[in-house]
Amino acid sequence: MMDAVPTQIQPALTIEHITVHFGGLVAISDMNFVVNEGEVVSLIGPNGAGKTTAFNVITGFLQPSHGHVSYRGASLNNLKPHEVTSLGLARTFQRTSVFQSVSVFENVMIGLHRRGRSRLWDTLLALPREHESERELNERAGEVLALVGIERRSRELAGSLSYGDQRLLGVALALATDPSMLLLDEPVSGMNATETARFMRLLNRLRELGVTILLVEHDMPMVMGVSDRIVVLNYGKIIAEGPPAAIQGNPEVIRAYLGQGAKKRARD
């Protein structure tokens, strides 16, 4: 997260020939794309196109039938999700993804798990390292909450937050793992316009911090507004790839997903 913005284009995440079968169903077939360092890339497409499946493959929740995923030169195939996280890739989930029955602050403390330095013995014997580590985590949790802008809610139970704030907390959890790349699965679904605008500001702030972002989202104004590039999926296949303007005018994308209204808007 603290990495400087790279001066030249360097691939961060590389997806090569990924295929996923669920029994006889082909969820993704021969998917190839690259996300460069510091870039914001959106993955769009109709429901069931395989966007979330792609997320699950990248983050180790699902093993692909064929193909290869790598991040900053390290292969992600056969890694468990927590190992993928430790390489600097963090994700959010489509549905509510917070620990409901603990406070907002504790949620972020859980997210900071990997940053803790205390060992079992430090904890059991209350050695100085335990206190030091806890103090650091406390400080960092405050910073993360301030970054996403929900620090005033830190004492409340996560389950009692508004839907929009829960989504923000989900992002805070992912940010707590100190990622260099963030995968956001429909982060603004269910948010109202104000909340979405606030979320876009957060995305821009993260981009300034040098975090690479892969976004799955249906909110087209937002996708068009924040993305450097867009990858369009339909029935498990990539049907188009390019900057927002090119995607808006692409006839195949319009037919499969955006609809005729977008064509008219693109012409105007």
Place this chain on the structure above:
Amino acid sequence: MKRLLPCIALLALASVPMWLKDPYLLNAFVTTGIFIIAAMSLNLLLGYTGQLSLAHVAFFGIGAYTSALVALGFDVELVGGIRVVHEPWPVWLGFVIAILVSGVCGYIVGKLSFRVRGAYFVIVTISFAEVVRLVALNWVELTQGPLALTSIPPLTLGLPGLGYFDFFSKQSNFYLVLGVVALSYVIINRLVNSRIGRAMVALKENEWLAVSVGIDVTRYLVLAAVVSAAIAGAAGSLYAHYLKIIDPDVFLFLYTVTMVIMVITGGKGTLAGPIVGGLIFGFIPVVARSFASPELQWILYGLFMILIVFLLPQGIVPAIEKWFGVGEEPREPGATKPKLQDVP
């Protein structure tokens, strides 16, 4: 408040043998205390990681048998004609070895059974408990089978400079058990209020999300199982040296159920829950016995349990915390404390 209350409770309990001279009641305190230790260890798994282990009595029994056998010595012939002879060792060593052996069993069971969750996990743990019971029943050469291991010596402790203690009397056993309760409380308290405890709560709440923030779920489940089994083993060892006789009935499923009842009614996932629940369900039979016939005693036991579960589904301790408003106090750094002018 949260620090003071356990200390007051400890002092109050420590005073019991000074005014309570009735050996029957004192005996009830000691056995209840032993089961409270076991319930506290179960709570670490059930309350904090959310995994219902019905193998707990197995760890308790393994602790009891290990400790007794180390202290008594044994002479068994294994398959292939290998003969293993063990001379009696000091009893305190039996206590330590019981903890280690139970912990190792917890590791093995954890490694094997945490591949599955929910009902499957429960079934694996029940099977383990049953297998261990059958071994204790049928490996007569080692365990004497249904004839029981008898004349188990009481726990003794020689401290340089302080003299020599033997835990033979009920009073001394009371303090021994109270000491182990306090120590287990401290260990569990430190664990659950740390990064490790947060990881456990996280995987109870939402395993996928816990994994996605980089928590190695299996590692923390196994860690919880090891600590939990080790503490249960300590309780088993105390049980063996207090009763001085153990038979395969220590593996009865009923004991596991008793521990689960203590944890659930007291409040799972709270530190004091198993202690409160344990005291109540340890003493209901004792109190009921003074005025009710045996059949009625168990009916009362069941009624009381149903009543608590219906009226206080979260358990007694969380309900009390709610009434007095001393519940969870989420920690917070000074830097992010909301200031008055910040509030819109």
